[in-house]
Amino acid sequence: MHCLDCFLVGDDRPAVGVCTSCGAAVCRDCVRIGRHPITHVTGFSSADRSVTETRQLACPSCATALSVRHSREYGFAPPAGSAVEMQ
Ligand SMILES: [Zn+2]
Numbered sequence: 663m664h665c666l667d668c669f670l671v672g673d674d675r676p677a678v679g680v681c682t683s684c685g686a687a688v689c690r691d692c693v694r695i696g697r698h699p700i701t702h703v704t705g706f707s708s709a710d711r712s713v714t715e716t717r718q719l720a721c722p723s724c725a726t727a728l729s730v731r732h733s734r735e736y737g738f739a740p741p742a743g744s745a746v747e748m749q
């Protein structure tokens with residue numbers, strides 16, 4: 663499989679992963695690696711919850727979209743020069 667973004671500009675680069683948002687294959691230069699928190703609920707009180715983090719792979723456009731409102735949750739860096747409000 664080849665990287666979709668690179669393929670669209672005429673470059674055949676081997677994919678190293680798949681964007682979990684749009685499903686596009688991404689090469690080592692295009693892949694963005696964020697985190698994906700998984701909440702485990704074993705009961706009904708807040709003490710019965712725990713969170714572990716897994717990886718989330720994204721293509722550049724999805725990483726940019728996820729960073730706009732979810733940069734803290736997913737850990738994708740917001741695009742340079744963008745005015746992203748931190749809450
Ligand atoms: Zn994507």
Ligand SMILES: [Zn+2]
Pocket residue numbers: 665666667668675688689690691692693
């Ligand atoms: Zn690429």
